[in-house]
Amino acid sequence: MQPSSQVDAIPAPSMTIEQAIANLKQTEDPSARYYAAWWLGRFRVRENAAIAALIDALSDDRDRSPDGGYPLRRNAAKALGKLGDDRAVSPLIDSLSCHDYYVRESAAQALEELGDARAIRPLVKLLEGGVEAAVFVPGKPHLVQPYDSVLEALGTLHATDALSDIQPFLDHPVPRVQYAASRALYQLTGDTQYGDRLVRALRERDLQLRRAALMDLGAIGYLDAAEAVSETHAENSLKLIALKGILEKNLDTDAPHLDSAIVEVMQYMDRLL
Amino acid sequence: MFQSQTANSSPMPVEALIAEIDRADSAASLLAAVRTLAAARDPAAIPTLIRVLGFNNPGAAVAAVGGLVGIGKPAVVPLLEQLDSYNYGARAWAIRALSEIRDPRALEILVGAASDFALSVRRGAAKGLGSLHWTDLPECDRPVSQQKALDTLLPTTRDPEWVVRYAAIVGLETLGSNLTAELSDRLETIATCFESLEREDDELAVRARASLARGRVTRLLQ
Numbered sequence: 001m002q003p004s005s006q007v008d009a010i011p012a013p014s015m016t017i018e019q020a021i022a023n024l025k026q027t028e029d030p031s032a033r034y035y036a037a038w039w040l041g042r043f044r045v046r047e048n049a050a051i052a053a054l055i056d057a058l059s060d061d062r063d064r065s066p067d068g069g070y071p072l073r074r075n076a077a078k079a080l081g082k083l084g085d086d087r088a089v090s091p092l093i094d095s096l097s098c099h100d101y102y103v104r105e106s107a108a109q110a111l112e113e114l115g116d117a118r119a120i121r122p123l124v125k126l127l128e129g130g131v132e133a134a135v136f137v138p139g140k141p142h143l144v145q146p147y148d149s150v151l152e153a154l155g156t157l158h159a160t161d162a163l164s165d166i167q168p169f170l171d172h173p174v175p176r177v178q179y180a181a182s183r184a185l186y187q188l189t190g191d192t193q194y195g196d197r198l199v200r201a202l203r204e205r206d207l208q209l210r211r212a213a214l215m216d217l218g219a220i221g222y223l224d225a226a227e228a229v230s231e232t233h234a235e236n237s238l239k240l241i242a243l244k245g246i247l248e249k250n251l252d253t254d255a256p257h258l259d260s261a262i263v264e265v266m267q268y269m270d271r272l273l
Numbered sequence: 274m275f276q277s278q279t280a281n282s283s284p285m286p287v288e289a290l291i292a293e294i295d296r297a298d299s300a301a302s303l304l305a306a307v308r309t310l311a312a313a314r315d316p317a318a319i320p321t322l323i324r325v326l327g328f329n330n331p332g333a334a335v336a337a338v339g340g341l342v343g344i345g346k347p348a349v350v351p352l353l354e355q356l357d358s359y360n361y362g363a364r365a366w367a368i369r370a371l372s373e374i375r376d377p378r379a380l381e382i383l384v385g386a387a388s389d390f391a392l393s394v395r396r397g398a399a400k401g402l403g404s405l406h407w408t409d410l411p412e413c414d415r416p417v418s419q420q421k422a423l424d425t426l427l428p429t430t431r432d433p434e435w436v437v438r439y440a441a442i443v444g445l446e447t448l449g450s451n452l453t454a455e456l457s458d459r460l461e462t463i464a465t466c467f468e469s470l471e472r473e474d475d476e477l478a479v480r481a482r483a484s485l486a487r488g489r490v491t492r493l494l495q
Contacts, residue, residue, distance in 0.1 A: 235331070236393075237392075237393055237436070240436055244435070244436075244476075244478045247477075247478050247481060248477045248478050248481075251477055251481055253477060258481065258484060258485055258488075262481070263485060266481070266482055266485060269439070269478075269482075270400075270443050273396050273397065273399070273400040273436070273439070273440040273443060
């Protein structure tokens, strides 16, 4: 509930599409390329030339960070997730084996957004070794794989064959990974025990964890969580986003029928405005 | 909000509670002190609670807003008087408190806040504008004030942010149920607005809320 952090971000497109594509294709100025990749995703530029340039950028070798990462590839993967073009699926799958953790993370998230089942098997491969292998990289703030993004993607992609690969991650020591596993298992099975795990996470002492659980419950649209979400100690703006997710997941797009449970969700939302 | 038994029988006079806020040396002790002061529901706490809005501490600000809303009307003039001297964050919290106190003296401030650049301020203002206690106004002033709220809320249903549009619907629904006799024909304007949102808004949640509001308002029309 920090009003100053909720400032609207609707930057005017100060570049033309042609300029952005040209900026991405040139190789002289790495920061212009980096920005152009972000820009094409942000403004949903679905033109062929943009898609092709972003796919090329996924194998860029010029833009390197001091620790050996590939900043441009990260942004290109993120943008491709937003553009919804199937041609990106296969190159993004290749990106899942990039040395840069953050490229793999962006690729997993993009593949989730693209919703193509071809990504399931390569994503499951990243879970190899199970919880035992899922340790922190020494000296880094992250695990060896982007487990939370991979698990979330598998849930969204209806990877029911991967249930036994996902299940063990409920007991991973990192709460964020446990939540991702709960979220995926709820999506795959509809079993309320997984939704209830996320509801319990709304009472964690750490605000970051409560926020994560809010977003997960909104993403899976767990109707039984509505009241608990509205009472969580967190910003109203986040609780409203979570309740919106719950509301929309339980509404029929064509003919929204407002039964009493749906009206109740809206009453919780009304009180948080 | 009601006065709790413990607050009434608190042995701590407000002065002591205020001193605790000034002595607080951690976020946790500040929050505890503000919560206790807020629970006292004592108008003597108003200046201190207003001061807390500017501490850039969201938890404490939430508690202070709760305290000011609990005190209600006596907090309105102090909040309005100091509004210009607030920093940005404090101003947003003060507007939030005014939205929730629902005193019509805040009308002009809420009209301005409905086009603030922070969406949480617009969201609170939109809901607050619709739910002011109109009966606090002399009867002759009600039509002009309600018209002003209506003229602000109708365009707010086209805000770029879904949550502000949602709040404008909630505000309009409440306003529609409390229209003064002179403005009773505006109920149809409100119903028409809900109808088009129900059809055209990009966000399913907004369409659903418009549908609920349209149903409720239509029942009033019959």
